[in-house]
Each structure stands twice: as structure tokens, then as C-alpha cells.
Amino acid sequence: MSAVEQGALHAAAPAARPKTARRVPLVARALETLLVICLFLFMLGPLIWLAVRAFAAVWFFPRMLPNSWSLEWWRTVFDSPQFMHSVRLSFEFAPTVTIISAAICIPAAYAFSRYRFPGRRTLLISLFATNAFPKFGLYVSMAGFFYSLNLMGKFLGVVIVQLIGTIVFMTWIPTAAFSAVPRSLEDAARDVGAGPLRVFFRVTFPLAAPGILVAIILSFLAAFDEAQGTFLVGVPNYITMPTQMYTLVIDYPQQVAAVFSILLAIPSVVLMGFARKHVMGGRLAEGFQIR
Amino acid sequence: MTAAGLNIESVSKDLGGRTIVDSLELEVEAGELTCLLGPSGCGKTTTLRMIGGFLHPDAGRVLIDGQDVTGLAPERRPTAMVFQSYALWPHMTVFKNVAFGLRLRKLPRSEVTERVERILELVGLTHHLHSYPARISGGEQQRVALARALVLEPKVLLLDEPLSNLDAKLRVRVREDIREIQQRIGITTVFVTHDQDEALSISDRIAVMSGGRVEQYAAARELYREPATTFVAGFVGAMNVYTGTTTGEGIELADGTRIPCAELTATGGEFTFGVRPEDVQVTADGRGADATVVREVPRGHYKELVLAAGENELRAFVGSDMRLPERVRVSFGRVLCYREGVLQHATPAAVE
Numbered sequence: 001m002s003a004v005e006q007g008a009l010h011a012a013a014p015a016a017r018p019k020t021a022r023r024v025p026l027v028a029r030a031l032e033t034l035l036v037i038c039l040f041l042f043m044l045g046p047l048i049w050l051a052v053r054a055f056a057a058v059w060f061f062p063r064m065l066p067n068s069w070s071l072e073w074w075r076t077v078f079d080s081p082q083f084m085h086s087v088r089l090s091f092e093f094a095p096t097v098t099i100i101s102a103a104i105c106i107p108a109a110y111a112f113s114r115y116r117f118p119g120r121r122t123l124l125i126s127l128f129a130t131n132a133f134p135k136f137g138l139y140v141s142m143a144g145f146f147y148s149l150n151l152m153g154k155f156l157g158v159v160i161v162q163l164i165g166t167i168v169f170m171t172w173i174p175t176a177a178f179s180a181v182p183r184s185l186e187d188a189a190r191d192v193g194a195g196p197l198r199v200f201f202r203v204t205f206p207l208a209a210p211g212i213l214v215a216i217i218l219s220f221l222a223a224f225d226e227a228q229g230t231f232l233v234g235v236p237n238y239i240t241m242p243t244q245m246y247t248l249v250i251d252y253p254q255q256v257a258a259v260f261s262i263l264l265a266i267p268s269v270v271l272m273g274f275a276r277k278h279v280m281g282g283r284l285a286e287g288f289q290i291r
Numbered sequence: 292m293t294a295a296g297l298n299i300e301s302v303s304k305d306l307g308g309r310t311i312v313d314s315l316e317l318e319v320e321a322g323e324l325t326c327l328l329g330p331s332g333c334g335k336t337t338t339l340r341m342i343g344g345f346l347h348p349d350a351g352r353v354l355i356d357g358q359d360v361t362g363l364a365p366e367r368r369p370t371a372m373v374f375q376s377y378a379l380w381p382h383m384t385v386f387k388n389v390a391f392g393l394r395l396r397k398l399p400r401s402e403v404t405e406r407v408e409r410i411l412e413l414v415g416l417t418h419h420l421h422s423y424p425a426r427i428s429g430g431e432q433q434r435v436a437l438a439r440a441l442v443l444e445p446k447v448l449l450l451d452e453p454l455s456n457l458d459a460k461l462r463v464r465v466r467e468d469i470r471e472i473q474q475r476i477g478i479t480t481v482f483v484t485h486d487q488d489e490a491l492s493i494s495d496r497i498a499v500m501s502g503g504r505v506e507q508y509a510a511a512r513e514l515y516r517e518p519a520t521t522f523v524a525g526f527v528g529a530m531n532v533y534t535g536t537t538t539g540e541g542i543e544l545a546d547g548t549r550i551p552c553a554e555l556t557a558t559g560g561e562f563t564f565g566v567r568p569e570d571v572q573v574t575a576d577g578r579g580a581d582a583t584v585v586r587e588v589p590r591g592h593y594k595e596l597v598l599a600a601g602e603n604e605l606r607a608f609v610g611s612d613m614r615l616p617e618r619v620r621v622s623f624g625r626v627l628c629y630r631e632g633v634l635q636h637a638t639p640a641a642v643e
Contacts, residue, residue: 184378187345190365191372192392192443202391206382 047265053258073255077263086244087263090224093240094267097162097223098216104163105170106212110204112171113178127171130164138164139229146233153237161229166219173218177211178204217271224267295356295369295446296321297342297479302351303503304337311337313503314351319447319496322477324470326490329500330526335483336451338500342481343449344368355446371440372449376456377432379424385411385435386420392443410442413472430461437469441476448473448480454489466493487527491515499523521632524565531566531605542626548601550580552623554638562635565627568595571607572622579620 053059057070077083111117112124130138139161143152151157181204189199205212227242234243241264248257297319304312312334319325327335340346342353344365352361360368379388386407393403411417414434419427424435433453440448453469454462470493473480484490490497491511498508499522507519518524525532535544541551542564572579573596582600589611598605600621607621628636 182376182378184374184376185380187365188372188374188378188380188439189391190345191343191370192439193366193395194391195364195366198395203380207380 050258050261053255054262056255073253073259076256077259082239083244083260086239086241089238090241093158093162093230093238094220094224097159097166098220100159101163101166101170101219101223102212102216105167105215106174109171109174110178110200112175124171124175127168131168135165136228139232142229143232152233153235154233155238158230158234158238158240161233162223162226164229165222165226169215169218169222173215174208174212177208177215180211181207214275217275221268221271225264295479297447297481298352298354298357299338299342300352300354302338302341302348302353304334304341304346304349306337311503312341312348315500315503315505317498317505317508319479319481321479323495324473324480324482324493326494326497327481327483327500328485328487328490328497328527330485333500334503335485335500337503339372339449339451339481339483342447343370343372345372369446370449371443371445371447372451373433373436373440373453375452377424377436379432379435379439381424384421384423385416385427388424388435389439389442392439406442407438410438413441413475414438414468429457430465433457433465434468437472441472441478446479448478450480450482452483452485454484454486462489469493491527497527499526501526517634517637518565518627519634521563521565521629524627524629529568529606531564531568531571533564533566533603534561535564536561537628541623544601544603546602548580548603550600550621550623551578552626552638555626555628561630563629563632565629566605566623567625568606568608570623570625571598571605572624573598573607573609573613573615574620574622575616577620577622579622582619582621584615584617584619 052066054073055069055071056066057068057072059066112120142161146152146157151160185203185207186199189203190196194202225242227240227245230238230240231243231246234240239247241260245257245260245264248260297317299315299317301314301316302312303310303314315334315338317325317338327338329335337346341348344360344363344367348361352359354360355369380391383391389407389410390403393406398406408417408420411420414437416431416434416438419431424432427435433456436453450469454466457465466489469482482490482494491514494511496508496510497514499506499514501522507514507523509517509519514523515528518527518530521532524530533542533544535542537543537555537560538549540553541549541555542562543549573582580600582598582605584596585599585604586597588595588597590608592611593608594611594613596605596607596609596615598607598619598621605621609615626638627634
């Protein structure tokens with residue numbers, strides 16, 4: 001880095017000695033900016049390309065921008081009952097799965113955090129097993145099982161297969177959130193006259209809420225983006241947005257896939273923004289700085 | 292509020308296979324402030340948590356105002372606890388923290404506001420009403436915790452090492468404040484601490500605990516003057532401890548050193564002797580055993596002398612301007628005689 005700076009310096013201002021002291025940070029800053037731009041392009045480039053693509057009518061190499069623009073592809077997607085059906089299905093499955101997952105996992109998380117029972121650690125760690133193995137192998141063996149239970153191509157079957165991907169988030173994050181609430185805060189609430197249920201809803205839950213919210217968002221996205229298991233179990237009755245992508249990539253012009261990708265990304269962006277606003281900043285985060 | 296007495300009747304508690312509290316007996320009179328004093332692991336916090344209802348005794352009974360509360364959950368007991376960490380709810384303002392218990396009792400809003408404001412005035416915290424706990428200082432958090440406990444007008448106030456998170460200067464001030472408030476409203480109070488200074492300066496009576504039992508339960512002066520066991524003698528204040536026998540006019544230590552002591556009338560046999568450093572009389576050439584000054588430690592308004600008499604080390608407190616030669620004479624003004632750890636005899640005989 002310093003060799004480059006030196007070289008740049010000499011090329012730029014060989015005569016102006018007094019100015020060199022100010023030029024070093026200038027060059028460093030230029031390199032810094034370049035690096036940031038590169039990183040930015042690396043991360044956002046594909047997304048920008050995707051966004052441009054979604055509005056392109058004709059786009060021939062080597063042009064930087066499309067030859068002509070169009071909203072045709074958006075119309076194709078919004079007018080197609082098949083596509084809109086998959087959008088609706090996705091927005092049915094993801095909330096259903098999230099609610100069921102929360103109903104099962106949050107009480108479990110509370111138990112993991114507050115009670116010492118035999119097999120607690122083993123159980124907690126074994127939840128990772130669902131993420132440790134190649135998912136597709138797991139789904140294929142599940143499919144065999146589902147056939148015998150008559151769950152293939154059923155709503156419930158899809159819900160179950162999507163649940164698997166959410167369990168780790170929904171258990172581990174709330175467990176940590178509950179554990180971060182000091183026991184003495186609960187004792188203090190008991191002491192002034194609150195029964196166990198009231199203690200949970202007025203003290204423990206509000207204090208663990210930011211963590212639980214993060215878990216809910218991550219679970220929603222995991223369910224929303226789940227493609228492999230949903231494809232295997234749901235086809236042909238339940239084609240959600242991610243599984244629709246398989247068909248799109250093969251059967252339609254690239255622009256339709258681009259439009260669909262953008263639609264698929266909307267919940268992630270909205271929810272992440274929500275999480276940032278309500279969890280990272282503000283009073284809730286501040287409240288955790290308790291001694 | 293009417294003051295109520297507290298009785299603990301042979302309460303025991305095992306935790307993790309270890310006996311933490313062992314048939315403990317304690318009686319706190321109405322309006323009295325009792326300290327549970329002892330080293331960590333002596334069972335004092337466990338005892339407090341059993342009074343508050345957070346732990347259930349394996350045996351024995353807890354009575355408040357003559358009523359058996361042993362089986363009651365914390366929310367049903369007339370006790371209020373100030374926690375070591377204060378345990379303020381970080382998502383509620385100071386006002387809401389204090390008002391929480393009153394609101395649970397479905398009191399009218401105006402009465403809640405009035406009582407909260409009155410109690411916050413008592414602890415001197417009327418500003419900060421709408422601050423969150425994380426925004427106020429440690430001393431102020433401590434006051435909020437105290438106000439939250441007092442606002443419910445409990446019969447017994449429980450304090451679990453409430454000053455251990457404060458710095459030294461503040462600790463002295465806050466403990467005086469706590470004592471003053473306690474006296475003003477006359478509430479029966481149990482105060483857990485491992486700091487003997489704290490215990491000696493604010494309590495009516497102190498229960499010194501060790502191994503889950505009360506070693507001695509007495510007022511500060513008696514505890515200091517006549518520690519009932521060698522444990523109490525060693526734990527409360529400084530103490531020289533020796534083994535030896537009594538002679539006609541003093542004691543003879545294990546190595547044969549004889550140190551005179553007026554009025555020591557205990558009959559012969561082996562004793563463990565305890566002598567407070569202020570009861571070691573040091574003179575340049577008076578009556579007494581020969582000793583040499585090993586070290587002088589200035590302590591402000593007095594100084595501590597480390598002396599050697601034969602093979603024994605003695606610590607003595609003398610005036611800070613007292614000038615002494617290297618070779619001195621020592622005698623004891625007051626000796627406590629213990630046999631098998633229990634006080635047998637003290638000179639002069641009794642505390643008036």
C-alpha cells in the first residue's frame with residue numbers, strides 16, 4: 001500500500017514538496033473510496049443488475065443499459081393467475097409457519113432458559129442437527145415418511161417441512177433472550193405481589209421481546225424463502241414463490257425471473273428495516289444495559 | 292403502619308446436597324433492625340430468601356406477627372425485599388417501578404400517584420420521576436429500590452446486601468439514610484451484610500452466622516465486648532488469639548511467656564484466650580512481660596503496634612503520639628477465656 005502511495009505521489013507532484021504532507025492522506029482517501037466502491041459493487045451489483053433487468057425490454061451486449069425499457073414483465077407477473085397464486089400461497093404459509101413455530105418454540109425456550117431438566121443441553125444442541133446435515137437428504141427421507149402418512153402434497157405437509165428450518169432460530173434466540181433477563185427482576189415482581197403469569201407478561205416477556213422479535217423475523221424469512229422442502233412436498237398443489245422460481249428460470253425470459261426475485265426480496269428488506277428501527281436502536285436496547 | 296415481629300423457628304434448608312441453613316432460630320422484635328452478619332456461604336442470604344418466600348424451608352416455620360407464612364408465595368407475604376442488584380425493571384420509569392405493586396392492587400390512580408410521590412419524597416428522589424433506571428446513578432437506583440419496597444407498607448423489610456454496589460463514601464451515607472428512614476417509620480427490618488462495620492453501625496441487634504447457624508445474637512456493644520464464641524471473636528473486630536493456661540495473676544502462653552492481667556480469676560486448665568488490641572497495655576517500664584516492637588502501623592487517630600513477646604505476636608492499639616522504646620512491657624487489661632470455642636469467662640466479669 002505504501003509503495004503504491006509513494007509511486008502515486010511522485011507521479012502527481014514531483015516538484016511541490018511542501019504539499020506532499022497534505023497529499024498523503026488525499027491518496028489514502030482516494031484508495032479508500034475506491035475500495036468502498038468496489039465492495040459496494042460487489043454486494044449491490046447483482047441486485048442493481050437485477051433491478052435494471054426487470055425493467056428491460058431489449059438489452060444487447062455490450063451496452064451498459066438496456067436498449068429499451070418496459071413494464072411489460074411486471075404486467076406479465078401481475079396478470080398471471082399462476083404467479084399471483086404463488087405470491088398468495090407464500091403469504092399464507094410463512095405467517096402460519098411462524099405462528100405455529102412461535103407457539104411451540106417460545107414456551108420451550110422459556111423452559112430451556114429457566115428450568116434445569118435432564119437432557120436439557122443435549123436437546124438444545126440437537127436442535128442444530130436439522131441445520132448440520134444437507135437439507136435435501138433430510139427432505140428425501142422425510143418424503144418417504146410423509147407418503148405413508150399421506151402428507152405429500154398437503155398443506156400440513158408443507159407447513160411441517162417449513163417449520164424445520166425455523167426451529168433453531170425460534171428456540172435459540174428466545175432462550176438467550178430469556179436468559180438475559182435477570183432472575184432478580186422476576187423475584188422483585190413476585191415480591192410486590194405479581195403472580196407467576198403476571199410476572200411473565202409484565203416483566204420477563206417485555207424484556208425478552210427484542211430477541212423474540214428478531215427470532216420471529218428470521219423465522220418468517222426462513223419459511224418464506226424455503227424452496228427445496230416445499231418443492232418436494234408441495235408439488236404440484238402448493239407452488240410458493242421460491243418454488244415458482246424453479247419454473248421461471250427454466251421456462252420464461254430472464255426478465256420475469258428478475259421481477260419475481262425483486263418481489264421475493266421485498267419482505268426481507270421491509271422486515272430487516274423494521275428490526276433495525278425497533279430492535280437495534282431506542283429504549284429497548286438501552287434497557288439491556290442494566291447492571 | 293403497625294410494626295410486627297418476625298420469628299424463625301428451627302428453619303433448615305439444603306441446597307445442592309449441602310446444608311446451608313441448619314435449624315436456625317431467630318426472633319426479631321417489632322420495629323427492630325436486625326443484621327444477619329457472616330462470611331459468604333454462611334446462609335444469611337438463604338435465610339433472607341426464606342423469609343421473603345423465594346425459597347421454601349425443608350423444615351421449620353417462619354412467623355410474621357404471629358402468623359405462619361411458611362407456605363406462602365412471595366406475592367402473598369407481607370414482606371418487601373431490596374435486592375443486592377436493586378432489580379429495578381429497566382423498561383419502566385422510576386415512577387412506574389414504584390407504582391407497579393400499587394397498581395396490581397387496583398388502587399385508584401390518584402391514590403397511587405399520591406403514595407408514590409410521598410414515598411419518593413421520603414427517600415429524597417422527587418426529581419427523576421420519569422427517568423429510566425439506566426439513566427440514574429447507583430445511589431439513586433438504590434433509593435428507588437427502597438421506595439419500591441416501602442410503598443407497599445410491608446410488615447417486614449428485607450435488605451440483601453443493599454450497599455455492596457456503592458462506593459465507600461456513598462455506602463456510609465446511604466446506610467445512615469436507611470437507618471433514619473427505618474427509625475422514622477418504625478419498620479421491622481432484616482439486613483443482610485458481610486461488612487461488620489455496616490452491621491455494628493446501624494443495627495439494634497446483630498445475628499452473627501456461621502455454617503447455617505446463629506453463633507451469637509446480641510446488640511453491637513455486647514457482641515464486641517463479649518463475643519460468645521471464638522468464631523464471633525475472630526469475625527467481629529480485631530482480636531489477638533492465644534492458647535495457654537491461667538496463673539494466679541495472669542496467663543501463661545504455650546511457650547511459657549507469662550503476661551499479667553488484673554482480675555483474671557478463672558481457674559486452671561487449657562483455655563483459648565482472646566484479647567482486643569485496645570486491651571493490650573503497653574508501657575516503657577511498667578509491670579508486665581517483656582516484648583519488642585516489631586512494627587508500627589499508623590491508623591490516623593491511633594496507631595497499631597505489632598509486638599513480639601516470646602514466640603507470640605501481639606497487636607496493640609495505642610495513641611498515635613505515644614512514643615515508645617524498642618523494648619517494652621505488656622500486660623492485658625481484659626481477657627476473654629474460651630474453652631472448646633465457647634466463652635467461659637471474661638474480665639472484668641460482665642458488661643453493665
